[in-house]
Amino acid sequence: MTYTFQLDKDFVELHVLLKLLALAPSGGAAKAMIAAGDVSVDGVVETRKGCKIRGNQVVKVADDEIRVVG
Numbered sequence: 001m002t003y004t005f006q007l008d009k010d011f012v013e014l015h016v017l018l019k020l021l022a023l024a025p026s027g028g029a030a031k032a033m034i035a036a037g038d039v040s041v042d043g044v045v046e047t048r049k050g051c052k053i054r055g056n057q058v059v060k061v062a063d064d065e066i067r068v069v070g
Contacts, residue, residue, distance in 0.1 A: 002067045011052040012068070014039065014059070023061050033061065 003021055005012070014021075015030040017040070024030035031049045033039055039046055040060045041053065053059060055070015 011054045015049045041063040
């Protein structure tokens with residue numbers, strides 16, 4: 001599934017984004033997914049939980065894709 005996420009500030013932390021879109025049931029689960037290497041940002045595996053996601057970036061989790069709009 002493809003999601004579009006509209007930023008209301010400069011950035012959103014990666015684990016918060018996953019939780020907000022219900023791709024992870026909790027912040028802790030989102031952090032575990034990231035640490036396990038299950039999330040990529042702009043085609044590169046991202047393991048930093050607090051990675052700042054800004055406009056025009058694409059986050060992928062399994063078959064789900066999030067397009068972040070700034």
